[in-house]
Amino acid sequence: MNRNVLIIGIVIVAAIVFVLFAGLGKDPQHIDSPLIGRPAPPFTLRAVGTGQTVDLESLRGKPVIVNFWATWCGPCFEEHPTLVANARNLPNVQFVGIVFNDTDDKIMRFLAERGSAYPTLLDANGKTAIAYGVGGVPETFFINPAGKIVAKFEGPLSTELLQENLEKALR
Amino acid sequence: MIPALGRFIILASVLVATTGAFIAYAAGAKRSPEGLRWSQRFAYLFAALMIAATAVMEYALITHDFSVQYVEHVGSTEVPMWVTIVSLWSSLEGSILFWGFILGIYIAATTWVNRNDHQEYMPFAIGTWLSVGAFFSFLIAGPANPFLTVANPPLDGPGPNPLLQNHLLMIIHPPMLYLGYVGMTIPFGFAVAALLRGRLGQSFLRPLRASLLLPWVFLTIAIMLGGWWAYEVLGWGGYWAWDPVENASLLPWLTATAALHSAIVMERRGVLKGWTVTLVQASFLLTILGTFMTRSGVFNSVHSFTQSSIGPTILVFLAAVLLFSVALLAFRIDSLEAEGRLDSAVSREGMFLVNNLFFVVLTFTVLIGTCFPLVVEAIKGKQMSVGRPYFDAMVVPIGTALLFLLGVGPALPWGKASKKESQRALLPPLITGAIVLAIGYALGVRNGWTLLTLLFGGYAAHVTLAQMWLPLRQRLKKGDSFGPALVDTQLRRGRRRFGGYIVHAGAVIVFVAIAVSSTMRTQQEVTLNRGQSTTFAGYTVTFIGTEQRAEPHRQSTIARLTITKGGGGGTPSGGGGTPGSGGGTFVTTMEPRMNQYAAMREPIGTPAVYSTLAGDYYISIMNLQGDQAGVLIINMPMVGWIWFSVLMMGAGGLIALIPARRRTYVVVPESTAQIDSEVVA
Numbered sequence: 001m002n003r004n005v006l007i008i009g010i011v012i013v014a015a016i017v018f019v020l021f022a023g024l025g026k027d028p029q030h031i032d033s034p035l036i037g038r039p040a041p042p043f044t045l046r047a048v049g050t051g052q053t054v055d056l057e058s059l060r061g062k063p064v065i066v067n068f069w070a071t072w073c074g075p076c077f078e079e080h081p082t083l084v085a086n087a088r089n090l091p092n093v094q095f096v097g098i099v100f101n102d103t104d105d106k107i108m109r110f111l112a113e114r115g116s117a118y119p120t121l122l123d124a125n126g127k128t129a130i131a132y133g134v135g136g137v138p139e140t141f142f143i144n145p146a147g148k149i150v151a152k153f154e155g156p157l158s159t160e161l162l163q164e165n166l167e168k169a170l171r
Numbered sequence: 172m173i174p175a176l177g178r179f180i181i182l183a184s185v186l187v188a189t190t191g192a193f194i195a196y197a198a199g200a201k202r203s204p205e206g207l208r209w210s211q212r213f214a215y216l217f218a219a220l221m222i223a224a225t226a227v228m229e230y231a232l233i234t235h236d237f238s239v240q241y242v243e244h245v246g247s248t249e250v251p252m253w254v255t256i257v258s259l260w261s262s263l264e265g266s267i268l269f270w271g272f273i274l275g276i277y278i279a280a281t282t283w284v285n286r287n288d289h290q291e292y293m294p295f296a297i298g299t300w301l302s303v304g305a306f307f308s309f310l311i312a313g314p315a316n317p318f319l320t321v322a323n324p325p326l327d328g329p330g331p332n333p334l335l336q337n338h339l340l341m342i343i344h345p346p347m348l349y350l351g352y353v354g355m356t357i358p359f360g361f362a363v364a365a366l367l368r369g370r371l372g373q374s375f376l377r378p379l380r381a382s383l384l385l386p387w388v389f390l391t392i393a394i395m396l397g398g399w400w401a402y403e404v405l406g407w408g409g410y411w412a413w414d415p416v417e418n419a420s421l422l423p424w425l426t427a428t429a430a431l432h433s434a435i436v437m438e439r440r441g442v443l444k445g446w447t448v449t450l451v452q453a454s455f456l457l458t459i460l461g462t463f464m465t466r467s468g469v470f471n472s473v474h475s476f477t478q479s480s481i482g483p484t485i486l487v488f489l490a491a492v493l494l495f496s497v498a499l500l501a502f503r504i505d506s507l508e509a510e511g512r513l514d515s516a517v518s519r520e521g522m523f524l525v526n527n528l529f530f531v532v533l534t535f536t537v538l539i540g541t542c543f544p545l546v547v548e549a550i551k552g553k554q555m556s557v558g559r560p561y562f563d564a565m566v567v568p569i570g571t572a573l574l575f576l577l578g579v580g581p582a583l584p585w586g587k588a589s590k591k592e593s594q595r596a597l598l599p600p601l602i603t604g605a606i607v608l609a610i611g612y613a614l615g616v617r618n619g620w621t622l623l624t625l626l627f628g629g630y631a632a633h634v635t636l637a638q639m640w641l642p643l644r645q646r647l648k649k650g651d652s653f654g655p656a657l658v659d660t661q662l663r664r665g666r667r668r669f670g671g672y673i674v675h676a677g678a679v680i681v682f683v684a685i686a687v688s689s690t691m692r693t694q695q696e697v698t699l700n701r702g703q704s705t706t707f708a709g710y711t712v713t714f715i716g717t718e719q720r721a722e723p724h725r726q727s728t729i730a731r732l733t734i735t736k737g738g739g740g741g742t743p744s745g746g747g748g749t750p751g752s753g754g755g756t757f758v759t760t761m762e763p764r765m766n767q768y769a770a771m772r773e774p775i776g777t778p779a780v781y782s783t784l785a786g787d788y789y790i791s792i793m794n795l796q797g798d799q800a801g802v803l804i805i806n807m808p809m810v811g812w813i814w815f816s817v818l819m820m821g822a823g824g825l826i827a828l829i830p831a832r833r834r835t836y837v838v839v840p841e842s843t844a845q846i847d848s849e850v851v852a
Contacts, residue, residue, distance in 0.1 A: 002504050009497030017490045019542050020463065022549035024482055 033133060033152040040066070040143045041131035045098065045121035048107045054096065054119050056147075063169040064094045064143040065162075068129055070102045071110045073137045079156035080114050086162055087117040093166065096121060100129045100137075144169040174239050177227045177318030181311050184220035184271070187213055188305035195298030199367065207290060210297045214282040217304050221275030225259070228268055228317060232258060237324035241265050241317035247330030249723045254336050260345045261331035263466060263481070264317035269346075270462075271307045273353040278304060281357050281382060289375055295364035296357075303356050306488050314481040333768035333775055336725070340400040347393035348420060352458040354386025355423055358430075359455035362448045366499045369506035371437075371444045380434050381828055383451060387427045388824035394420050395817035406763075406776040406791040408694065408805040410813070413562040418541045419461030422534055427454040429530035436523045439585065441510030445500070446527070448507065452496045453534075459489045464541075515587045522580035529573050536565045567620055574624060574682045577675055578604075578631030581638050600637070604630035616691065624686035628679050635675045642668075662826075670827025677819035684812035688786070694805040701798040708806035710788060711735045711755055717795060726767045728774075730792055730800050734758040734781060763792045763802070782811045 035041075044055045056064070067083060069076040087095040095118035099107050107120060123129055132141060135154070142151040142165045151165040191213025198206025231239040232255050235248055245258045245265065260266045278300045285293055311317070335341045361379045365371040371379075397417065398410035411417060430450035433443045467482025513520055540557045547555050582596045607629025608622060616622055642665055646656035661669040695707045699714035706712075715731040737755035761779035768775070778791035786808035793801035 002501050005504055006497065006501035009501060013490070013493040013497055016460070016542075017486070017493070019545045019549060020460075020467075020486055020489070023545040024467065024486065 033149070035133060035141075035149045036152060038149060039147050040064075040141065040149045041128070043098075043121075043123075043128040043131070045123060045128060047119045048099070048104055048122050049111070049120070052119075054121055056096075056143075059094050059096070060147055061145050062092060062094045063145055063166060064096060065166065065169075066096050066098060066132075066141040066143065067138060067157075068098050068100065068123075068132065068134045068140070069138045070099055071106045072102070075156040076138045077114075079138055079158075082157055082159055082162065084115050084117045086159060090166075094118070098123050098128055100124075100126045100134075140165075142166060142169045144171075173227060173231050173236050174318045174320040177224055177231075177239070178312070178316070180220050180224040180227065181308055181316070181318065184217060184224065184308040185305060185312050187217050187220060188301045188308055191217060192298045192301035192305055195294045195301060199294030199298060199364075202291075203294075204290065207294050207297075210294055210301075211282050211286060214278050214297050214301060217301060217308075218275035218279035221271045221304075221308070224311070224318075225268060225272040228265065229256065229259060232256065235328075237326070237328060238321050239317070240319035240321050243321045243325060243328050245331045246328040248327050250330045250336060251723075253342065254331060257335070257342050257345075258331040260349070261335045264311075264315045266345070266349075267307065267310050267315045267466075267481075268317055270349055270353055271304070271311055273346075273349050274300075274304055274307060274356060277354055277357055281378075285378055289378060291370070292361065292364035292368055292375055295367045296360035299360035299363045300356055303359075310481060310484060314484050330768075333725070333766070334404070336768070338400060338404045338777070340396055340403065344393060344396040344400050347389050347396055351386045351388075351390025351393050351420075352423070352461065354382075354389060355427065355455045355458045357382040357386070358451045362451040363496075363499065365444075365448060365507065366503040369503055371448065371507050373438070376434065376438050379451070380431070380438075381830070383427055383430055383434070383454070384824055384828050387424070387431060388821045388828070390420065390424050390427070391817060391824065392821045394424060395814060399814050402810070403780065404775075404777060406778045406803075408692075408778070408789050408791065408803065408807070410810070413540070413557075413559060415541050416461070416465050418537050419457075419464045422461065422537055422541075423454045423457040425530050425534045425537070426450050426457060429527045429534075430454060432523050432530075433527050436520050440513065440520055442513060444507035444509065445504040448504070449500060450527075450531075452500070456489070456493060456496060457534075459485070459492060463489055517583065517593060518588055519580060519583045519585045522576055522583055526573065526576050526580060529569055529576065533566065533569045533573075536569065537562070540565070570682065571620060571623055571627065574627040574631060574679070577678060577682075578627055578634045581672075581675070582634045600630045600633035603633035604628075607632070611687075616687070618686075618690040621686040621690045624682055628683040631679045632676070635672050635679065639669065639672050666829055667827045670823045670825070673823030673826060674820045675823075677816040677823060680812055680816035681820070684809045684816065688807050688810040688813070691809075692805060692807040694803060696793065696801065696803050698799055698801045705804075707804050708788070709736065710758065712761075712790070712802075712804060714800050714802075715760075716798075717800070727764045728767075728795055729762050729764040730795060730802070732761045732763075732779075732790060732800075732802070734761060734788065761788075761790050763790050765792055765795060784811070785809070787811060 040056060042056050044053055046053050065083075067079075069080075083095060083097075087093075097118065097120040099120060100123040102122070104122065107122065111120060132139075138154075138156060140153045140157055140162075141149055142153075144150050150168040150171075153161060153165055191210055194206055194213060195210035197203075198210055228239070228241065230236075231242050232246055233252075235242065235246055235255075237243045237246060241262070241264050245262045246255065250258075258265065260269045278297070281300075282293075282297060330336070358379055361375070361382055365375065365379070394417075397420065401412070402408070402410040427450075430447055433447045433450060437443045437447050463482065463485045467485060513524070515521060516524075540561050543557050544555050547553055578600060579597065582600060584592060584596065588596070604626040608626040611622060611625040616625065639661070642660040643656055646660055647653065651659075693708055695705075697705050697707075699705060699712075701714055701716050704711050704713040711734070713733045713735070715733060718729045718731065720727045720729060734757075735755035736758050759781050761781055763779040764777050765774040766777060776792050778789055780790075781788040786806065787810045789805040789807060791803045791805075793803055795801075
């Protein structure tokens, strides 16, 4: 038996198998946001329905939850009741919906059917979504009272997940 | 009905492969000729079942039988017939079935070719192939079963991934790759057989080498086709991105290339047996690693199959084969005794060793770069990516060193060379190298690595041509006439040698073309209004307008641009010009397009390429809005030479593969004997 071959071989095999095994079950499409810990990119957008403009700067002092969504997105249907319910229960937290790649009348119809509890802003040219590095909808950003992004969540939120991420903004 | 038939055939193939593997190993252990005959029958039966299963699936696809789950996933009555046929390999389950199909054909063909030869090794080889076959038919039967029944079949399906429908190269790239990947199973079986038998005789080198060279040819062409496809379809103007799956196809190619070279030293000198066998095993293992990379969802890549659940199964198989290979090597490598020894480092065999070293270093470099993000994430929990800068910094110097060896190695004689002999062999090609370098410099090349590539490329080209000329010159000296001497020395007797040097010649051009096209490329992004022109890299581009074209499976917006040469133009001029208003001579019309597929949100662009011998003029649409087109124009010298010269490498490999008509060895005079039996892969 050639002991050197055995030892070198086992080391290489163990290393490869360990690394590949560790990678299993991870989503390679998932990318950590570089925005976490940084000031939230500012935006001033028009609210659907009221027509008022909302400026992120003006919301300082409160934790802000920014939810990117669209009426053509299935998971957004799913999480909408959670967001509305939590917005009603948490008066000290400012919820903001930002819709991109969509039209006013579709959004109005969506909100009329499913209820609304916070301003919904239209990101007409998608610039705000780009600034936040939104890769798909829904995506939710948690901003602390000082205006820093503390967490990002991809996909539909549940109340537990929302609370968990919100706590980071309250710390 | 069809799903049940498919599942039945696959279950039968699991049974046949498993039983056949046991019979074959037992026959090998007992040296039983009867057992060998039975294992051959099982090999043929396995192939027949795989072919039948694939035929059933193709039938289901063509008849749009949406009760078959795979057809429900990838079928569509809207897509053209060719897309329907090739959608066999457009998604995970079908591609594994296709894998089994090719494996079956390889196993049956190799078993048949060697049906009366190498009886000592064949049972172990067949046993190994059928074991691999058993694993793949298990995958098809279980985790990746394409024949599941759909309870309520829909009337129509989504069709295959639009990227695959976007270009005809998609018909040939995946099958070529599978022919390369799957084919590595065959030399692996031979290597395992040699280790189990504890012998690697001279006569067994022929099937080992041939079985390695054939998939090498396919893999070479497949890698090129993949690059070409990316270049023609993806629109970013490159052909290689160090994407994990591109790397996965390169890794076994590197080790197989190293093995083809070390096999030559083994044949000439009777050394490096264990090393060659290790490289052959590594080539197979790396194809399984590549399969894992593409299908596990661990690596993010343009090639990733989505929603794959077979990752763990392949990983278990990979780990098992790795351990089996290491254990087999550890226990048996010393039984493959060296019959000779190496005399001198400054010799052809010495250069072969250095070549092998570089190929292995390159393999590890690419492997580490590919897996490093996983390591970092596993240990530190941080995400990172290893991109172009790492690979360029590591691969360019090693590649340049390999090009250097490509010149110096074949120039040096076998055995011990005196200082004078070495000088006489090594110095003259420097002149050609210097000439090529000077031409490049005169044409504007300033990048240091590219200049070095030109020097070494010219050197290697000189050596390669001289080596091709050498046997011919000897025949001419003896008074033979040119024509017959040419055919006899290159195509009849020296086929392996000649084929090998064709590969080398192709490789030299590939090196130069890659260096020039990547360092000399220029590009410009510009927005043009209808009728507006811009001048870039010697051509004037005028945006004429757009056109919509509707096909059953896609909606295309085509931008039409005319290309003229000479005449004015300048930077984007004011609109309102007429086509070709630059006043130069008309060259061509280019039509890059955006294709919108029904099932996809994002449109997929197809660039337009105008190719000449000097290089490519490449236009890709960035965005189209009304009368405005944002386009990316790239001027890339020499890029077309890459496709052509890789095909040349493949052709050289095929020439070297054609078996010699006579298998008897005749005694020939010393001087010609050396050249005729000289082998170059």
